[in-house]
Structures are given as C-alpha cells and as structure tokens.
Amino acid sequence: MGQTIVEKIAQSHMAEGPNRPLRAGDFLSIRPHRCMTHDNTSAVMSKFKGIGAKKLKDARQMVFALDHDIQNQDEANLKKYRAIEAFAKEQGVDFYPAGSGIGHQIMVERGYVVPGSFVVASDSHSNMYGALGAIGTPIVRTDAAAVWATGEFWWQIPRSIQVVLEGRLAAGATGKDVIITLCGLYNHDECLNAAVEFTGPGVAALSMDARLSISNMTTEWGPLVGWFPVDATTIGYMRGVRERLKALGVERFAEKDIEEWAERSPAPDADAAYSARIVLDLAEVTPHVSGPDTVQTMQSVAEIEGKKVRIQKAYLVSCVNSRVEDLEAAAAVLRGKKVAAGVKFYLGAASKWVQEEAEKRGVWKTLMDAGANPLPPGCGPCIGLGVGLLEAGEVGISATNRNFKGRMGSRDAKCYLASPEVVAASAVAGFICTPESADATPRGGGVRATRRYTELAAGAGAAEKVEILAGFPQRVTGRLVFMPQDNVNTDAIYGKDYTYRDDMTPEMMAKVVMENYDPTFASRTRAGDVIVGQFNFGTGSSREQAVTCLKAKGIPLVIAASFSQTYLRNAFNNGFLCIEVPELVARLREQFGEEIAAKEKTIIAGDEIDIDFTSSAISWRGQTFNFPALGSVPQSLVIAGGVENLVAKRLAI
Numbered sequence: 226m227g228q229t230i231v232e233k234i235a236q237s238h239m240a241e242g243p244n245r246p247l248r249a250g251d252f253l254s255i256r257p258h259r260c261m262t263h264d265n266t267s268a269v270m271s272k273f274k275g276i277g278a279k280k281l282k283d284a285r286q287m288v289f290a291l292d293h294d295i296q297n298q299d300e301a302n303l304k305k306y307r308a309i310e311a312f313a314k315e316q317g318v319d320f321y322p323a324g325s326g327i328g329h330q331i332m333v334e335r336g337y338v339v340p341g342s343f344v345v346a347s348d349s350h351s352n353m354y355g356a357l358g359a360i361g362t363p364i365v366r367t368d369a370a371a372v373w374a375t376g377e378f379w380w381q382i383p384r385s386i387q388v389v390l391e392g393r394l395a396a397g398a399t400g401k402d403v404i405i406t407l408c409g410l411y412n413h414d415e416c417l418n419a420a421v422e423f424t425g426p427g428v429a430a431l432s433m434d435a436r437l438s439i440s441n442m443t444t445e446w447g448p449l450v451g452w453f454p455v456d457a458t459t460i461g462y463m464r465g466v467r468e469r470l471k472a473l474g475v476e477r478f479a480e481k482d483i484e485e486w487a488e489r490s491p492a493p494d495a496d497a498a499y500s501a502r503i504v505l506d507l508a509e510v511t512p513h514v515s516g517p518d519t520v521q522t523m524q525s526v527a528e529i530e531g532k533k534v535r536i537q538k539a540y541l542v543s544c545v546n547s548r549v550e551d552l553e554a555a556a557a558v559l560r561g562k563k564v565a566a567g568v569k570f571y572l573g574a575a576s577k578w579v580q581e582e583a584e585k586r587g588v589w590k591t592l593m594d595a596g597a598n599p600l601p602p603g604c605g606p607c608i609g610l611g612v613g614l615l616e617a618g619e620v621g622i623s624a625t626n627r628n629f630k631g632r633m634g635s636r637d638a639k640c641y642l643a644s645p646e647v648v649a650a651s652a653v654a655g656f657i658c659t660p661e662s663a664d665a666t667p668r669g670g671g672v673r674a675t676r677r678y679t680e681l682a683a684g685a686g687a688a689e690k691v692e693i694l695a696g697f698p699q700r701v702t703g704r705l706v707f708m709p710q711d712n713v714n715t716d717a718i719y720g721k722d723y724t725y726r727d728d729m730t731p732e733m734m735a736k737v738v739m740e741n742y743d744p745t746f747a748s749r750t751r752a753g754d755v756i757v758g759q760f761n762f763g764t765g766s767s768r769e770q771a772v773t774c775l776k777a778k779g780i781p782l783v784i785a786a787s788f789s790q791t792y793l794r795n796a797f798n799n800g801f802l803c804i805e806v807p808e809l810v811a812r813l814r815e816q817f818g819e820e821i822a823a824k825e826k827t828i829i830a831g832d833e834i835d836i837d838f839t840s841s842a843i844s845w846r847g848q849t850f851n852f853p854a855l856g857s858v859p860q861s862l863v864i865a866g867g868v869e870n871l872v873a874k875r876l877a878i
Contacts, residue, residue, distance in 0.1 A: 226248075226496060226497075226498055227493070227494025227495060227496040227497045227498075228246060228247065228248070228493065228494050228497055229249075229385040229420065229422065229493045229494075229497040229498070229499065230360075230385075230420075230422055230452055230491060230492065230493040230497075231360060231382060231383065231385055231420040231422075231450055231452070232246070232247045232248060232249070232382060232385075232497075233491065233493065233494070234341060234342075234343055234359075234360045234491060235247055235253065235255060235343065235360065235380070235382055237341070237343075238255050238256055238257060238258070238342075238343040239253050239254070239255065239256075240253075240254040240255065240256040240376075240377045241253060241254040241377075241857060241858055242254060242856065242857075242858060243854065243856055247382055248382065248498075249382050249383060249384045249385065249498075249500075249853075250381065250382060250384075250805070250852075250853030251381065251382045251853060251854070251856075252379060252380070252381050252853070252855065252856060252858045252859045253379070253380060253381075253382070253856075253858055254377045254378070254379055254380075254858050255343060255345075255377060255378055255379070255380045256376050256377050257286065257343050257344060257345045257372065257378070258286070258337075258338075258339070258342035258343055258344050258359075259286055259287075259288060259332065259337045259338070259342070259344045259345075260286050260287055260288070260344075260345050260346065260347075260364075260369060260372045260373075261287075261288040261289075261290060261328050261329075261331075261332055261337070261344075261345075261346035261347070261348070261351075262287075262288075262289055262290075262328075262346065262347045262348075262369055263289075263290050263291060263292050263293055263328045263346075263347070263348060264291055264292065264293040264294055264305075264309075265293075265347050265348075265366060265369075266289050266291075266309045266312075267305045267308065267309055268366050269347060269366050269369045269370050269373065270308070270309070270312055272366055272367055272369075272370035272869070273370045273373050273374060275370075275869070276370065276374060276869045276872050276873045276876070277873050277876055277877070278370075278373065278374040278872070278876055280316065281316045281317075281318070281373050281374075282372075282373065282374060282375055282376035283376050284316050284317040284318050286372065286376060287316075287318045287319070287372075287373065288318070288319050288321070288328070288331070288332065288337055289309060289310075289313045289318055289319070289320045289321065290320075290321040290325060290326070290327075290328035290331050290332075291306055291309065291321065291322055291323040291325075292321075292323070292325075292326065292327045292328050292602075292603045292604050293603070293604045293608060293610060294604075294610050294611075295323035295324060295601055295603040295604075295605075295611075296600070296601065296603070296605060296610065296611030296612065297610065297611070306322075306323060310322065319337075323601070323603065324577060324601050324602060324603070325576065325577050325602065326574070326575055326576025326577050326578065326579070326602040326603070327543070327544040327547075327575050327576065327602065327603060327604060328346065328348065328544075329346070329348070329350055329351070329353045329354075329441070329544040330544055330548070330575040330576045330579065331576060332344065332346070332354065333353070333354065333356070333357060333437065333466075334466060334469070334576060334578060334579075335466070335470065335475075335477075336466050336467070336470050336475070336477035336478060337477065338354045338357050338359050338361065339357065339359065339463070339477075339478055339482070339486070340357055340358035340359060340455045340459060340463070340486040340490060340491055341358060341359065341455075341486070341490075341491035342354075342359045342360070343359065343360045344359050344360070344361050345361070345362055345363065345364045345368075345369075345372070345378070346361075346363060346364070347363070347364055347365065347366055347368075347369040348363060349363045349444050350363075350441050350444050350544055350545070350626065351363045351364075352440050352441060352443045352444045352448065352449070352450060352451045353437055353440045353441035353451075353544065353545075354440070355440040355443070355450055355451040355452040355453060356433065356436035356437040356439070356440040356441075356451075356453050357453075357455075357459060357462070357463070358452070358453060358454060358455035358459055358486070358490065358491055359452075360420075360450055360452065361440070361450065361451075362380075362449050362450050363444075363449070364378055364794075365767070365791065365794050365795070365798070367794075367798050367868055367869065368794065368798070368868070370869075370872070371868050371869075371872050374872050374876060375872055375875060375876075379797065379858050379859070379862065379868070381793070381853075383418055383419050383420045383448075383449050383450065384419050384420070384499075384500040385419065385420045385421075385422055385493075385497070385498075385499050385500065386415075386416055386419045386420070386421050386422070386448070386499060386500055386501045386502070386503065387421075387422050387424060387499045387501070387502045387503070388407070388421055388422065388423050388424070388425075388502075388503045388504075388505065389424055389425035389427075389502060389503065389504045389505070390403075390423060390424070390425040390426070390427030390428050390431075390505055390507055391425055391426060391427050391504065391505070391506045391507065391508075392426075392427055392430075392506045392507040392508035392509070393427060393430035393507050393508060394430065394431075394507045394508070394510060395508060395510070395511070397511070397512055397646065397659065397660060398507070398510045398511055398512060399435060399438075399512075399554070399644040399645075399646065400431060400432070400434070400435025400436065400437075400438040400439045401438050401442075401545070401546055401624065401642075401643065401644040401645070402510050402511065402512055402513050402644055403431075403435070403439055403505070403507065403510055404438065404439045404442040404443065404445075404446065405442075405513045405514070405515050405520070405523055405642065405643075406505070406510050406513055406523065407446055407503070407505065408442070408445055408446045408515060408520040408521060408523065409513065409515065409520075409521065409522065409523030411446070411503065412521035412522070414447055414760070414761060415447075415501070416443075416446055416447045416448045417447035417448075417761060417787065418447065418448070418449055418787065418788075418789075418790045419447070419448045419449065419450075419500065420448060420449060420450035420452065421443055421446075421448040421450060421451050421452065422452050422493060422499075423436075423439070423451070423452065423453050423454070424454060425504075427505075427506075427507045428453060428454060428456065429456060429457075429458070430507065431453075431458070431507075432458065432550060433458055433459070433461075433462045434548045434549070434550035434551060435550075436453045436458075437545075437548065438545050438546055438551075439451065439453075440452070440453065441544060441545040441626060442520075442545050442626045444626065445520045445626055445627060446520070449790060454490065454492060455486055455487075455490035455491060455492075456490070459486070459490075460483060460486060460487045463478075463483050463486065464483060467480070467483065469578070498681075499681050500680075500681060501679060501680050501681055502679045502681060503679075504679075511525055511526070511527070512525070512526040512527075512643070512644060512646070512647055512659050513525050513526060513643075514526060514529055514622070514641045514642060514643045514647065514657060515628060515641065515642040515643075516628045516639070516640060516641040516642055517620075517628065517639035517640055517641050518628055518629065518630045518639060518640065519628065519629070520627070520628065520642065526643070526647055526657065526658065526659040527659065529641075529657050530656075530657065530658045530659060532657075533656045534620060534641075534656055534657045535620060535655060535656050536568060536620045536621060536622050536651055536652075536655065536656060536657060537567065537568060537569070537615075537616075537619040537620060537621065538568065538569050538570075538571065538613065538615060538619060538620075538621040538622075539564070539568060539569070539570045539571070539621065539622050539623070539648050539649075539651055539652035540570075540571050540606055540607070540613070540621060540622070540623035540624060540625060540633075540648065541555055541570070541571070541572050541573070541592075541597070541624050541645055541648055541649070542571060542572065542573035542600060542604075542605055542606060542607055542623075542624070542625060543573075543575070543604065543607040543623075543624065543625040543626060544575055544604075544607075544626070545624070545625060545626040546624035546625070546626075546644070546645050547573060547574050547575040547579065547624070548575050548579055549579055549582050549583055549586075549588070551624065551645040552574065552579070552583045552588050552589070552592065552645070553583075553586070553588050554644075554645050554646050554649075555592065555624075555645040555646060555648065555649040556588045556591040556592050556649075557646075558646050558649035558650050558653070558660045559591060559592060559595035559649050559652075559653065560591050560595075562595055562653045563595055563596050563653070564595055564596035564597070564652045564653060565652065565653055565654060565655035566655070567655060568652050568655055569598060569613065570595070570596055570597045570598060570652040571597070571598050571600055571605075571606060571612075571613040572592055572593075572597035572598065572599050572600065573599070573600035573601065573602060573603065573605055574602045575602065576602050577602050579602070580602055595652075595653075598613065600612070600613070606625075606633055606634070607623075607625040607626070607627070607633065608632070608633075609631070609632055609633055609634060614633060614634030614635070615633050615634030615635055615638035615639075615640060616634060616635050616638060617635040617637035617638060618635075618637060618638065619634075619635070619638045619639075620638065620639045620640075620641070621633060621634075621638065621639070621640045621641070622640075622641050622642075622643055622647070622648050622651045622652075622657055623640055623641070623642055623643070623648065624642070624643065624644065624645045624648045625642060626642070627642075628640040628641065628642050641657060643657070646659075646660045647659060647660070688840050688841050688842045688849075688851050689840070689841045689851075689854040690839065690840060690841075691838060691839055691840070691841060691854045691855065691856060692856075692857075693838060693839055693860070694857060694860045694861065694864060695864075696864040697838070697860040697863055697864050698781075698838065699837070699838055699839050700835060700836060700837045700838060700839070701755065701781050701782060701835075701836045701838075702833055702834070702835045702836070703753045703754050703755040703781060703833060703834065704751075704753065704754045704755065704829065704831065704832070704833055704834075705754075705755055705757060705829075705830060705832060705833065705834040705845065706750055706754045706755065706756050706757065706827060706828070706829050707757050707813050707817060707827070707828040707829075707830070708742070708743075708756060708757065708758045708759065708762075708826065708827060708828075709759060709813070709814065709817065709820070709821045709825065709826075709828060710742075710759060710826065711759045711760045711761060712759075712760070712761045712764050713742055713758055713759070713762050713763070713764075714763070714764045714765030714766075715763055715764070715765040715766050715767075715768050715771035715792065716741055716765055716766065717739065717741045717742035717765075718738065718739055718741075718742065718763065718771040718774065718775070719734070719737070719738065719740075719768060719770040719771045719774045720737065720740050720741045723737055723770070724768050724770055729770075731773075731776075731777035732777070734770065734773065734774040734777040734778075735747065735774065735777040735778040735779070737774070738774045738775060738777070738778045739827075742826060742827075743826040743827045745827065746826075746827050747778070749827060749829060750778065750780075750827075750829070751779070752778065752779025752780075753779060753780075753781065754779075754780060755780070755781065755782060755783075755784065755834050755836070756775070756780055756782075756783045756784070757783075757784045757785065757809065757810065757813060757834070758783060758784070758785035758786070758810075759785060759786050759810055760785070760786045760787045760807075760810075761787055761788070761789055762783065762785035762786075762787070762788050762789065762792065763788050763789040763791070763792025763793070763795075763796075764789040764792070765789070767791050767795065769795050769798075769799060771792065771795070772792070772795050772796045772799045772801050773799055773801075775801065776799070776800075776801055781802065782801070782802035782803065782804060782836070783796075783801075783802070783803050783804075784803075784804045784805075784806050784809060784810075784834075784836075784843070784852075785803070785804075785805060785806075785810065786805065786806070786807040786810040786811075787805055787807065788803055788805060797859060797862045797863075797867075797868070798862070798867050798868045798869075799866075799867045800862055800863045800864075800865060800866040800867040800870070801863070802855075802859075802863060804836070804843075804852045804853075804855075805852065805853070806843060806850050806851075806852045808850050808851075809843060809845065809850040812845075812848065812850070816830075816846075817830070832845075832846065838855055841853065841854045841855070
C-alpha cells in the first residue's frame with residue numbers, strides 16, 4: 226500500500242517513530258522545517274523558560290511575526306512586543322514587527338514555506354501553507370515551546386480525504402466560493418481532523434491566491450491539513466518569491482531547488498489509501514455566502530440578494546482574502562463608485578508588501594477613493610481587536626475566514642462571509658448582493674447537485690507488536706463506562722465554575738468530573754474505569770483541566786471514535802492516554818441501543834475491557850478491536866507525565 230502526501234512528507238521530517246512506512250494513526254516526533262509564532266510568542270516564552278530552557282535548539286526554524294493586537298497602543302501590549310523583539314534579537318530569530326503583515330502571509334511571501342516541507346505555527350490557520358505543496362498544520366503553545374527547546378514536537382498522522390476538483394470556475398466565482406461551498410455541503414464533521422488532498426484537472430485553473438484562500442479556510446471546514454499539488458502555478462509563485470527576496474539580499478532557496486520541485490514535485494503514491502473521496506465540479510460553483518454566524522450554513526448570493534439583507538459594515542481584511550488578487554478584484558467592482566451611505570468599509574492588506582504592490586498598481590487608490598477605511602496590515606477586526614468591530618444589532622459582510630457569533634464584535638450582531646467581489650458589491654449597494662459582472666444563477670438545480678461523496682474502505686489496520694518502554698503499562702484492564710453522546714465538550718467534562726479557580730485540589734476535581742454531562746457520573750464511577758466516548762470527544766475550549774480532572778479521578782485512559790485535536794494534544798501533553806477505536810464504539814452502539822434510545826448518559830454494564838498495548842488490541846465480550854500502535858513517542862510522553870516534563874528531562878541529560 227502506497228502513502229498519502231501527509232504520510233510521505235511526515236516520513237521525510239520524522240525524528241523518531243515507527244521503523245516502517247508511516248500510515249494514518251501513527252505517532253511520531255516531527256522536526257518541522259519552520260515554526261511561526263505571533264503575539265502568542267510571549268506565552269511560548271514563558272513555557273520555554275518554565276521548562277528550564279535557555280537557548281533555542283535551532284533559531285533558523287523560528288519566525289516571530291507580530292500581527293494580532295497591533296492596533297493596541299497600551300503600554301502593557303507595547304512592553305510585551307518589546308520583550309518579544311528583544312528575545313528574538315538575543316536568540317537570532319527572524320522577527321517581523323507590528324505592521325509587517327499577518328504571520329501566515331509573511332511565511333509564504335518571504336520564502337519560509339517551500340514545496341514538500343512540513344511547517345507549523347501556533348495558530349489555527351497554518352493550513353494555508355498547503356497551497357504551496359507543503360504540509361501546514363497548527364500546534365498549541367506547549368508544542369511550540371517544545372520545538373524551540375528540542376527542534377521537535379509529537380504528532381499523530383491524520384486520515385486523508387481526497388478532494389477531486391473538475392472543470393473550471395465560471396465568471397464571478399472565486400476560490401472563496403469553493404471553500405464556502407465545501408463547508409456548506411459537508412457540514413457534519415465529515416472532514417474533522419483529516420488531511421485533505423486537493424487534486425484533479427480543476428486545480429490547474431486555480432490561481433495561487435485562490436489556492437491560498439481555500440487552504441487557509443480548510444481550518445473552518447475541520448481538516449488539519451489542506452494540501453495542493455505542485456504544478457506550474459506553484460513553480461511560478463516560488464520564482465516570484467525568490468526574485469523579491471533577492472532584491473532584499475536574502476536567499477532562502479536557490480534556483481536548483483525550484484528546478485528540483487518542478488522535476489520531482491512531492492506527490493502521493495498512486496495506490497495511497499484514503500478514507501473518503503469528494504468530487505466537486507468547479508463549473509457548478511456560484512457566488513455564495515456563509516452564515517450568518519457559522520460557516521456550516523451557506524446561501525447563494527442570488528438567493529440572499531432577493532432578501533435585501535442590509536449591512537452596516539463590510540470588511541476586506543485577514544489572511545484568507547487580502548492579497549493582491551483579492552484587492553484587485555474588489556477594486557474592479559468599486560472603480561468609479563462610492564460605498565453606500567450608512568456603510569463603513571474597512572480595508573487591511575495581508576502584508577506591508579501586498580499594500581505596497583497594490584499602491585504601485587493603483588489598486589489601493591481605487592479602494593480609498595471609493596470610501597474605504599484603511600487599517601494597518603494585520604489581523605484586527607477579523608479577531609475582534611482594534612477599530613471597526615460589529616456593534617449590537619449590526620450586520621456585516623466580510624472576506625474573513627470566521628463568523629462565529631461575537632468573533633468580530635458584539636454577540637448581538639450578525640456576520641456573513643463572502644468573496645472580496647461580493648463584499649465590495651455589497652458595500653456599494655448597502656445590502657448583500659453580487660457584482661454586476663458575476664453570474665450568480667444556480668445551475669443544475671443548485672450547488673447541492675455538485676457534491677459527490679464516496680466513503681472508501683479504510684480498516685483499522687492489523688494488530689502490531691510494540692516494544693514497551695520501562696514505566697509504561699503493557700496492558701490496562703478496567704470496568705467499561707460508555708458515554709453514548711457525540712461531541713462531549715470540555716465544559717461538560719469540567720465546568721466553567723471550576724476552570725478559573727486556583728484552589729481546586731485533585732480530590733476536589735475528581736468530585737466534579739463530568740458534572741455538566743451527567744451529575745451522577747462522579748458518584749457512579751471509580752478509579753480504574755475505562756471511559757469509551759463517541760465522536761469528537763473533548764470538543765470546545767482548550768482548558769487542560771478537562772484532561773487533568775480525569776487523571777485526578779483515576780481514569781487510566783479514554784477510548785473514543787474520534788477526539789477533538791486540541792483535546793488529544795492536551796491529553797498527551799499532560800501524559801494522559803487517548804485511543805481512537807471507531808469499530809469498538811460502533812459495537813457498543815449496537816449492544817446498548819435501547820439504553821441510548823432512552824437517553825442514558827452514562828452506561829455501566831459491569832464487565833471489563835482489556836487493552837493490550839503490546840499487540841495494539843482491545844478485547845471486550847470475546848471480540849478484538851485493533852488500534853494504532855503506541856510506540857516510543859506517546860509512551861515517553863505518558864511515562865514523563867507530559868511534554869514539559871519530557872523536554873525538561875531531555876534538556877538535563
């Protein structure tokens with residue numbers, strides 16, 4: 226069986242892991258090509274120093290870019306920024322001050338992301354790097370501190386889904402419409418925590434800016450990776466990056482590297498295994514909007530235009546849609562026109578270079594003449610910081626990537642997402658509408674006719690013999706406790722009433738575990754019980770107590786059909802075991818169907834479940850279920866009690 230692109234690129238960056246070709250579910254230690262942090266560099270610095278580290282393992286891996294709260298001139302924020310800059314200078318890290326641009330844009334336009342590389346950032350939109358044929362994926366702050374100290378972080382390879390693009394976009398349809406369509410069509414977590422490989426003849430017709438938009442917003446769709454193949458468009462973009470860097474006296478890659486990518490571009494094997502395949506005909510994609518308040522709901526612009534949805538604010542900002550092509554497209558709509566009375570139109574380039582290029586082409590002047598309010602290159606209103614936020618009762622149309630309620634201002638406002646062209650046209654009209662030049666007429670009975678989704682055969686893998694390190698259990702046997710609800714969130718596991726209390730002892734935490742899920746849980750369960758959850762266990766906030774409260778209760782591990790990626794990382798980063806075994810969960814649903822129908826929240830059948838880590842197998846009621854082998858990487862995390870302890874131990878050696 227061949228490898229997917231994620232498996233191949235991860236293999237080429239592996240520092241420790243299985244001594245065989247990698248496959249989905251494997252745990253390994255990755256040495257990333259680059260690691261970017263932004264304003265959260267300050268928090269990573271604290272973790273880095275807290276584990277006893279003093280010097281970065283490899284300063285060339287790191288990039289610091291201040292981009293989130295750059296409009297904030299309070300002394301406390303400026304002091305934080307000065308401390309980050311001083312640390313960067315001390316350690317020899319490439320540093321981009323406030324006003325340089327959004328970190329993700331800096332990473333691609335300044336040559337830190339190259340085809341076939343594995344690049345991470347302590348920010349969820351790291352998926353964007355996939356547009357250049359790299360693996361881009363987010364890490365949490367603890368992981369970033371580990372990369373700083375050791376050059377490595379642990380990762381589990383996700384399953385891969387193939388997205389086949391056919392045809393080409395019609396006039397008025399954009400890359401933003403493609404990802405809005407995918408988010409709206411597959412809105413039941415079909416791609417959650419997966420790696421998406423875009424492929425097919427339609428890819429060639431997409432510009433690099435369109436690919437960057439699509440990869441960036443795969444984050445909102447649910448995948449951890451949004452990868453595009455390397456083709457002539459990629460090579461042309463990389464040559465442009467190299468020329469710009471040469472003008473600055475910088476060389477991050479040579480012409481021979483570009484020739485190598487062109488001749489031997491990174492690609493999946495022909496016989497790679499995918500968990501699903503989606504086929505989308507680009508010709509059927511029309512302008513759409515997401516929302517309000519969620520990317521899981523979409524409407525065609527033709528449909529919403531008839532409703533005359535009035536807007537008060539329009540936004541052309543963020544790392545998803547504020548590059549040169551986006552600004553040019555908006556300017557083409559706005560040329561010779563003025564923003565409607567009662568509408569404020571906010572404009573911020575993705576980077577200083579993008580703004581300079583737009584100014585050189587006359588694009589920036591066109592946008593300003595139309596009545597745009599300029600903002601410095603950075604995140605700003607996209608994350609609810611700085612000026613121009615949505616106020617209570619207002620409606621906004623935005624070319625950003627997220628429209629969660631309250632994200633861009635008041636929770637009593639509404640926000641829709643759209644392409645730069647639709648944002649510009651709406652700003653002029655005063656209500657959500659499509660540009661005059663766009664054909665927004667739904668074809669083929671509407672965009673839903675375009676989706677084709679195929680579940681492919683994907684087994685759990687054969688049982689695998691594993692060498693057990695000293696201090697790690699060879700097996701765990703305990704009473705099975707089944708939680709039959711999907712999406713058990715972190716607030717259900719450990720409530721907000723306790724999250725910010727510093728006086729909670731482990732004993733106290735054990736008494737309130739799962740209180741918001743089932744008030745009887747703590748009294749009915751006991752130390753040694755093995756929890757089995759359903760899909761997307763641990764979704765919600767990133768509170769680490771949702772892991773540590775289970776450790777306090779004496780729960781040795783959680784098994785689930787799938788986990789929230791943030792919860793999974795918090796678990797292993799705190800030395801707590803989590804195993805994905807969807808086949809076991811399916812069997813439990815069959816066995817306890819009546820109890821589930823009766824809305825039982827906690828099912829304790831009384832019999833035991835046996836987990837054998839030496840053979841990667843679970844036994845329950847005479848049946849065996851396999852799970853991805855836990856090799857030296859996850860074992861070491863559990864033995865040490867978490868990643869910070871493990872890093873501190875390795876630094877002391």
